[in-house]
Amino acid sequence: xxxxxxxxxxxxxxxxxxxxxxxxxxxxxxxxxxxxxxxxxxxxxxxxxxxxxxxxxxxxxxxxxxxxxxxxxxxxxxxxxxxxxxxxxxxxxxxxxxxxxxxxxxxxxxxxxxxxxxxxxxxxxxxxxxxxxxxxxxxxxxxxxxxxxxxxxxxxxxxxxxxxxxxxxxxxxxxxxxxxxxxxxxxxxxxxxxxxxxxxxxxxxxxxxxxxxxxxxxxxxxxxxxxxxxxxxxx
Amino acid sequence: xxxxxxxxxxxxxxxxxxxxxxxxxxxxxxxxxxxxxxxxxxxxxxxxxxxxxxxxxxxxxxxxxxxxxxxxxxxxxxxxxxxxxxxxxxxxxxxxxxxxxxxxxxxxxxxxxxxxxxxxxxxxxxxxxxxxxxxxxxxxxxxxxxxxxxxxxxxxxxxxxxxxxxxxxxxxxxxxxxxxxxxxxxxxxxxxxxxxxxxxxxxxxxxxxxxxxxxxxxxxxxxxxxxxxxxxxxxxxxxxxxxxxxxxxxxxxxxxxxxxxxxxxxxxxxxxxxxxxxxxxxxxxxxxxxxxxxxxxxxxxxxxxxxxxxxxxxxxxxxxxxxxxxxxxxxxxxxxxxxxxxxxxxxxxxxxxxxxxxxxxxxxxxxxxxxxxxxxxxxxxxxxxxxxxxxxxxxxxxxxxxxxxxxxxxxxxxxxxxxxxxxxxxxxxxxxxxxxxxxxxxxxxxxxxxxxxxxxxxxxxxxxxxxxxxxxxxxxxxxxxxxxxxxxxxxxxxxxxxxxxxxxxxxxxxx
Numbered sequence: 239x240x241x242x243x244x245x246x247x248x249x250x251x252x253x254x255x256x257x258x259x260x261x262x263x264x265x266x267x268x269x270x271x272x273x274x275x276x277x278x279x280x281x282x283x284x285x286x287x288x289x290x291x292x293x294x295x296x297x298x299x300x301x302x303x304x305x306x307x308x309x310x311x312x313x314x315x316x317x318x319x320x321x322x323x324x325x326x327x328x329x330x331x332x333x334x335x336x337x338x339x340x341x342x343x344x345x346x347x348x349x350x351x352x353x354x355x356x357x358x359x360x361x362x363x364x365x366x367x368x369x370x371x372x373x374x375x376x377x378x379x380x381x382x383x384x385x386x387x388x389x390x391x392x393x394x395x396x397x398x399x400x401x402x403x404x405x406x407x408x409x410x411x412x413x414x415x416x417x418x419x420x421x422x423x424x425x426x427x428x429x430x431x432x433x434x435x436x437x438x439x440x441x442x443x444x445x446x447x448x449x450x451x452x453x454x455x456x457x458x459x460x461x462x463x464x465x466x467x468x469x470x471x472x473x
Numbered sequence: 474x475x476x477x478x479x480x481x482x483x484x485x486x487x488x489x490x491x492x493x494x495x496x497x498x499x500x501x502x503x504x505x506x507x508x509x510x511x512x513x514x515x516x517x518x519x520x521x522x523x524x525x526x527x528x529x530x531x532x533x534x535x536x537x538x539x540x541x542x543x544x545x546x547x548x549x550x551x552x553x554x555x556x557x558x559x560x561x562x563x564x565x566x567x568x569x570x571x572x573x574x575x576x577x578x579x580x581x582x583x584x585x586x587x588x589x590x591x592x593x594x595x596x597x598x599x600x601x602x603x604x605x606x607x608x609x610x611x612x613x614x615x616x617x618x619x620x621x622x623x624x625x626x627x628x629x630x631x632x633x634x635x636x637x638x639x640x641x642x643x644x645x646x647x648x649x650x651x652x653x654x655x656x657x658x659x660x661x662x663x664x665x666x667x668x669x670x671x672x673x674x675x676x677x678x679x680x681x682x683x684x685x686x687x688x689x690x691x692x693x694x695x696x697x698x699x700x701x702x703x704x705x706x707x708x709x710x711x712x713x714x715x716x717x718x719x720x721x722x723x724x725x726x727x728x729x730x731x732x733x734x735x736x737x738x739x740x741x742x743x744x745x746x747x748x749x750x751x752x753x754x755x756x757x758x759x760x761x762x763x764x765x766x767x768x769x770x771x772x773x774x775x776x777x778x779x780x781x782x783x784x785x786x787x788x789x790x791x792x793x794x795x796x797x798x799x800x801x802x803x804x805x806x807x808x809x810x811x812x813x814x815x816x817x818x819x820x821x822x823x824x825x826x827x828x829x830x831x832x833x834x835x836x837x838x839x840x841x842x843x844x845x846x847x848x849x850x851x852x853x854x855x856x857x858x859x860x861x862x863x864x865x866x867x868x869x870x871x872x873x874x875x876x877x878x879x880x881x882x883x884x885x886x887x888x889x890x891x892x893x894x895x896x897x898x899x900x901x902x903x904x905x906x907x908x909x910x911x912x913x914x915x916x917x918x919x920x921x922x923x924x925x926x927x928x929x930x931x932x933x934x935x936x937x938x939x940x941x942x943x944x945x946x947x948x949x950x951x952x953x954x955x956x957x958x959x960x961x962x963x964x965x966x967x968x969x970x971x972x973x974x975x976x977x978x979x980x981x982x983x984x
Contacts, residue, residue, distance in 0.1 A: 244483065256621055259486065260483065260484075260485035260486055261483065263485065263486045263489065264481060264482070264483055264484055264485065264489075265481055266481055266483065269483075296485060302486065302489075302490065307489065307490055307493050307494065307913055308489070309911075310905055311905055311906065311907075311910045311914060312911060314905055314906040314911075315906070315911060317479075318906070323724075351901075353901075353903075354903050354905065357903060358905070361906075430925070433926065433927055434927060445927075446926070447927050447928050448925075452791035
């Protein structure tokens, strides 16, 4: 079958899904949008389109990224293509009240404006089907609390690049404990100076050493949470 | 319908995995340097070095301990007393002036042809050690099998522009026969240009004969297909062994790396400039001799420089004086308009450890910045050239590739495109997701590992040599998937030649 002449409409469901895995891998946003539309037209549940086609395709991307076959810019391209599909699905998912993969609020802590890592995590998490609310950099406890209250996420992500700012993560987590809401959220932490030991010390749920691992860990935690699509239908 | 406005192509995962794990061997073309060579001296001081060299050549002279060479010098008008040749400046400069500034170094596959001289630089594999440290970390004598394995790996290494020469000293083959196997191995397992045998007249003549089998008589009369490494015994002695072979290479118009072997403080004065003046005489006198045999023969100003440990007398690598010598030598070679050669990633240590890394880069960087046209030994040489660490070869080769990229200089194309990206991304943004970044990903050695501590532990706490050994095995695999084929008639003819000569050449008393 010649490369650029594939007629998605002519493919059966299984073949179309397989082709979408490849199109995601190649970062082809328009083709993914088209594939998404076709599946929906064929009566697929938006939630199934999300998990069986897009999220699964990004999981494959994640594997090859971990194995050093794909590089960061290529993963970002794939995530972009995924977003093209998500743009179509999101309103439908909201309508049907389908269980979400999960929602995360993420921000770089106060005193720290580094965000490349945080942005990569955000993109990978979106690529995995999570809804990500990125509240930016130099984030104070108050701002985190406000975002948690407003968005009611499943996951709170804290990022820091500096050894001088990572301590603030403990401030945030302690505040959640004081307010009795620590256990409402899965708290994931990451950033160059962090490690497992630190994450344990400050009472985070997990340390994520890179964006790929963050997605895996997030999924693991979500599988244990009620009401998430991962808890209901492993894919 | 399918919107083909997208500029990206469909390739799919399978194709990408295949391309990135089982792709073809990448053969980097000869480096064309687009960075200036580092000129340490101003013109006046260049002349001072030059004049000092002429003084040495005229007043002290150079030993040429071989009859034919002496005859050639005598006939040319040099002052020859015994084996001491005092060379008038005019004569020396006249002869050096006919050394080509650059030349083509031909391979049996024209796509692998290399070019040496002026802005062109070739990088090459390790050479000449009697021991190897194998992939299990065992240090043992080198064998013919090692020579074959290494040649395959060298073929698969992108930055090596040639193979062959004494890849290792195969200790399981009689000395007198080694050159036969060396050339056969180079021809059979690689289609890159290769080096020839130099340790005797027989070795040189057989090298020519085997090159003729491969290329045909006509071809090698008009093309450079071989290179030989000839060392001058500093201070100021060209010995019979080297000269006898060098004269044969010169006759056949094949390239000669005329290389003073300088042990700083032992065989040269502990004085960078004094040492350079001395080695200029050594190299130029060798170059000049080649021109007496055949004007226009491709000769290269070689330099094999080493420090000396004053604690033990052992050679040291990575010494600062050696870097300085390389810069000055490069500058002198450019002054004389001849190509120059020196050493790459060698180490004087036993273990392939941090110090081996220091040694290696402290030799490679000045070679590249000094504008060397031919950099030998870019892989794995340890213990003062007594062993090759196989796992270090791919690591060193990647560093040579790193400097290859440095030496290609900077690019002013696409400046508008990246500024557009910057405008779009704005302050605080990032470039990781742009098309431009994706299409121009920077050089990343496969064997580099910048994992964070936890990830490094999780993936087995491997160090560089562990990864280098894996890299070696992968290169071998890549070779097997992409081995160049050799005309069976030539293969057979070479085998017959080797077998016949092994029967004819007596094995000396030392084996």
